Amino acid sequence: MLSWMLDPEVGANLGLTRQPTLEKTRAWIEKALQGESIWPYAIFLKATHVGNVVLDQADAHLRSARFSVYVGAREARGSGVGLTGMYYALGKWFLDRDLNKVWLTVHALNAPAIRAYSALGFQVEGVLRDGFLLNGERLPALYMGLLRDDFLKLETEQ
Numbered sequence: 001m002l003s004w005m006l007d008p009e010v011g012a013n014l015g016l017t018r019q020p021t022l023e024k025t026r027a028w029i030e031k032a033l034q035g036e037s038i039w040p041y042a043i044f045l046k047a048t049h050v051g052n053v054v055l056d057q058a059d060a061h062l063r064s065a066r067f068s069v070y071v072g073a074r075e076a077r078g079s080g081v082g083l084t085g086m087y088y089a090l091g092k093w094f095l096d097r098d099l100n101k102v103w104l105t106v107h108a109l110n111a112p113a114i115r116a117y118s119a120l121g122f123q124v125e126g127v128l129r130d131g132f133l134l135n136g137e138r139l140p141a142l143y144m145g146l147l148r149d150d151f152l153k154l155e156t157e158q
């Protein structure tokens, strides 16, 4: 996971603000394993761990949480694995957790991510001007949200 985070395509696109270290990565895994403030799923391709889909920042009152995803293994990207991992994880979360909405922000140039989110039913709810710093360049960030009912509707249509 540390090597994934050190890959600029992952770290920069996720908007990491601090240099990843092994210690921080281990601390994140410990926290994720507790399953309280972070709800993760690992993405596997042919029995190899290639990425993660994660919910955090849960709001019990609104029944919402923030969504993030990365396929860390470079060679696995672009083959549909990210989209498939997100689809299964969202299905499980909406089924197992009392969630009404998941949301995320993504910079406007991250085409693979935006295409995948749109295919899953996420809608752009707003544009955050200068909302993202990508290698020193200020970019607009899209705020995207997916409601439980919209996701379930998409599932029944397929």
Ligand SMILES: CC(C)(COP(=O)(O)OP(=O)(O)OC[C@H]1O[C@@H](n2cnc3c(N)ncnc32)[C@H](O)[C@@H]1OP(=O)(O)O)[C@@H](O)C(=O)NCCC(=O)NCCS
Residues within 6 Å of the ligand: 009, 010, 013, 014, 051, 069, 070, 071, 072, 076, 077, 078, 079, 080, 081, 082, 083, 084, 105, 106, 107, 110, 111, 112, 113, 115, 116, 119
């Ligand atoms: C975003 C990410 C998880 C998508 O996973 P993936 O396995 O690479 O993507 P998929 O193969 O499932 O494809 C998803 C969609 O993106 C499209 N896509 C894939 N690579 C693309 C590229 N380089 N340019 C444009 N579109 C691309 C696919 O065609 C597909 O759209 P379609 O279903 O309309 O054809 C992955 O690219 C990643 O981890 N990126 C780095 C981290 C990151 O950006 N995370 C998101 C931060 S908000």
